[in-house]
Amino acid sequence: MAFAVDKRDIEFCLFEYLKMEDLFKTEKYADFDREAIEMVLDLTIKLATDKIAPLNIVMDREGIGFDKGKVTTPEGYKEAYQALCDAGLVAAAHNPEYGGMGLPHLMATAIGEIMSSASVAFAMNPGLGATAGEVIEVYGTEEMKKLYLEKLFTGEWGGTMCLTESGAGSAVGDLKTKAKKEGDHWLIEGEKIFISAGDHDLTDNIVHLVLARTEGAPKGIKGISLFAVPKVLVNDDGSLADANNVICGNIEHKMGIKGSPTCTMVFGADGPSHGWLIGEESKGIKYMFLMMNEARIGVGLQGQSTAAASYQEALQYAAERIQGVDIAKMKDVDAPRLPIIEHPDVRRMLLTMKAFTEGMRALLYSTAYFSDLMEVHEDENERKNYNSMMELMTPICKSYCSDYGFRMTELGIQILGGYGYTIEYPQEQYCRDAKIASIYEGTNGIQALDLIGRKMTAKGGLFFMTYLTRVNDFINSAKEHARLGEFAGKLEKARDSLVQVAMSVQQAGMSGDIYTPVLNATPFMDLFGTIVMAYHLLEMAVVADEKLEAIYAKAGAEDKEAQTKIIEENPEAKYYDGKLHSARFFIDAYLPHTMALAKTITSGNKSPLEIVF
Numbered sequence: 001m002a003f004a005v006d007k008r009d010i011e012f013c014l015f016e017y018l019k020m021e022d023l024f025k026t027e028k029y030a031d032f033d034r035e036a037i038e039m040v041l042d043l044t045i046k047l048a049t050d051k052i053a054p055l056n057i058v059m060d061r062e063g064i065g066f067d068k069g070k071v072t073t074p075e076g077y078k079e080a081y082q083a084l085c086d087a088g089l090v091a092a093a094h095n096p097e098y099g100g101m102g103l104p105h106l107m108a109t110a111i112g113e114i115m116s117s118a119s120v121a122f123a124m125n126p127g128l129g130a131t132a133g134e135v136i137e138v139y140g141t142e143e144m145k146k147l148y149l150e151k152l153f154t155g156e157w158g159g160t161m162c163l164t165e166s167g168a169g170s171a172v173g174d175l176k177t178k179a180k181k182e183g184d185h186w187l188i189e190g191e192k193i194f195i196s197a198g199d200h201d202l203t204d205n206i207v208h209l210v211l212a213r214t215e216g217a218p219k220g221i222k223g224i225s226l227f228a229v230p231k232v233l234v235n236d237d238g239s240l241a242d243a244n245n246v247i248c249g250n251i252e253h254k255m256g257i258k259g260s261p262t263c264t265m266v267f268g269a270d271g272p273s274h275g276w277l278i279g280e281e282s283k284g285i286k287y288m289f290l291m292m293n294e295a296r297i298g299v300g301l302q303g304q305s306t307a308a309a310s311y312q313e314a315l316q317y318a319a320e321r322i323q324g325v326d327i328a329k330m331k332d333v334d335a336p337r338l339p340i341i342e343h344p345d346v347r348r349m350l351l352t353m354k355a356f357t358e359g360m361r362a363l364l365y366s367t368a369y370f371s372d373l374m375e376v377h378e379d380e381n382e383r384k385n386y387n388s389m390m391e392l393m394t395p396i397c398k399s400y401c402s403d404y405g406f407r408m409t410e411l412g413i414q415i416l417g418g419y420g421y422t423i424e425y426p427q428e429q430y431c432r433d434a435k436i437a438s439i440y441e442g443t444n445g446i447q448a449l450d451l452i453g454r455k456m457t458a459k460g461g462l463f464f465m466t467y468l469t470r471v472n473d474f475i476n477s478a479k480e481h482a483r484l485g486e487f488a489g490k491l492e493k494a495r496d497s498l499v500q501v502a503m504s505v506q507q508a509g510m511s512g513d514i515y516t517p518v519l520n521a522t523p524f525m526d527l528f529g530t531i532v533m534a535y536h537l538l539e540m541a542v543v544a545d546e547k548l549e550a551i552y553a554k555a556g557a558e559d560k561e562a563q564t565k566i567i568e569e570n571p572e573a574k575y576y577d578g579k580l581h582s583a584r585f586f587i588d589a590y591l592p593h594t595m596a597l598a599k600t601i602t603s604g605n606k607s608p609l610e611i612v613f
């Protein structure tokens with residue numbers, strides 16, 4: 001099967017749904033136009049198709065090498081990594097002053113989707129370096145910026161985020177890595193586990209962002225500081241000096257993303273590991289959150305993009321695989337054999353994959369667009385609104401898209417039948433690769449707690465109210481829609497149940513029953529995420545409907561027969577009609593699940609707490 005990207009739907013999201021061109025009217029993005037964006041899109045797709053996708057399977061089969069503390073990547077990895085650096089795609093949305101491309105976050109998200117679709121494991125490496133650089137840009141000293149930034153944004157050096165320790169995973173506040181002051185810098189001592197791209201042979205240096213506790217700092221989150229700890233020390237002129245005693249103790253052997261080195265990193269065991277404080281002491285978690293918010297949207301994107309690759313390949317397979325006959329001709333032994341794409345159950349699975357993939361794409365791209373608008377919108381209130389919506393949507397992007405991304409790859413296997421289960425086809429790898437996204441960057445259980453406990457209640461419920469206003473405005477206008485009004489009515493009912501459930505959970509929490517919100521955090525995430533998806537799919541359908549009607553009008557196609565003919569013959573009409581089906585199908589087949597979730601959440605059942613295991 002050939003790797004494929006749904007360029008048409010990506011373009012729809014960028015230009016027709018979210019109207020990225022409006023950003024080019026702002027000072028920050030005045031240098032860009034649609035032509036330039038199309039060029040970057042084509043370049044990214046070419047790189048992903050020619051260099052990265054073919055490597056994905058090699059990385060999976062060969063994995064990462066580890067011998068005497070040295071981590072090695074499979075053949076072809078370095079070349080592909082260099083091609084990515086040469087194309088300038090490492091830091092797509094980052095500051096051009098330091099070697100970034102300065103594109104909108106929205107466009108960087110599209111680039112991220114294409115790269116991760118080709119290989120999640122590969123795309124992690126450059127992503128980590130760029131985000132580490134961003135933390136340094138915002139909170140680091142001028143000296144740090146001078147020494148590290150350009151190297152990180154151009155991919156010449158790699159970067160990591162070192163939070164996890166054996167006793168501090170979800171509870172990062174329990175970490176034990178120490179930092180002791182020595183002159184103008186610090187000595188770092190401790191062991192971090194599961195560090196992505198902790199060591200490799202792609203770059204001469206790696207800048208580790210390490211969370212550690214300074215001497216005498218309080219216990220818990222509040223006592224944690226953030227340090228830049230380079231693998232190799234850097235002279236004042238930027239040249240490399242001695243190794244910094246940052247040792248890779250081991251690498252993990254994993255279920256998926258086998259092309260991404262997951263390392264145990266030991267600091268200060270074989271001699272001093274020198275680190276430099278980023279920002280102020282004890283504010284490390286706040287700084288790391290800058291990186292984590294972006295990374296959480298990025299991890300949601302890993303789920304979505306793997307599902308997108310899985311869908312594209314399942315679609316190709318289903319059109320080619322001949323098996324069985326039309327159900328209406330079951331008894332006719334001479335009935336023509338059909339490609340499986342003709343069987344209703346396979347069509348149901350394919351449309352499920354299509355609808356989820358497109359809905360998640362719209363959710364992720366919209367959230368990235370909120371990040372752009374919260375920076376460049378001319379109205380201060382609007383900037384605040386976009387910030388509120390970005391905050392609220394971040395855990396949903398991470399959790400919903402990773403969970404459903406994984407589930408969609410499982411459908412990808414199912415569509416291929418027995419072949420889907422074999423290593424002859426990429427579906428089983430997609431499924432294995434996608435699973436990690438629900439675990440790292442804060443497990444989905446922790447994301448659900450973040451949504452229900454922090455984001456829903458933040459600023460007296462402001463984030464939620466801001467988002468609801470947007471959804472309400474849309475529902476109110478879409479209810480009048482001649483062809484889609486019925487679906488807006490269904491969304492309205494689901495929205496009402498979301499509000500009722502949110503209120504009931506909040507009341508339980510306020511009356512001292514803290515366990516009801518905590519126990520129901522995950523079903524609440526599912527309920528909210530499903531409504532967000534329905535909203536995006538329907539909003540896109542309204543845009544698609546208008547375009548389709550224009551095509552019909554131009555062709556003078558007034559009756560159903562003439563319109564069906566146009567859909568069959570005109571690729572644009574087929575595309576817009578497909579968008580309408582995605583929305584209608586999701587709203588009829590999946591939105592009703594929210595009613596069941598609402599019942600679950602408000603049932604008052606506390607068996608998980610009461611059972612004696």
Ligand SMILES: Cc1cc2nc3c(=O)[nH]c(=O)nc-3n(C[C@H](O)[C@H](O)[C@H](O)COP(=O)(O)OP(=O)(O)OC[C@H]3O[C@@H](n4cnc5c(N)ncnc54)[C@H](O)[C@@H]3O)c2cc1C
Pocket residue numbers: 160161162163164168169170171193194195196197254262436439440441442443444445446
């Ligand atoms: C391939 C891979 C790459 C990684 N890359 C990095 C990296 O680059 N940098 C880094 O710092 N870390 C990294 N990690 C670590 C990752 O972020 C952690 O695995 C994750 O945060 C969960 O921590 P844990 O594994 O200790 O699980 P635990 O914290 O032990 O969680 C186990 C289960 O308990 C649940 N749980 C735990 N505490 C609570 C709670 N308070 N309330 C409700 N449920 C709870 C969790 O949701 C989960 O289901 C990586 C991990 C892997 C596997």
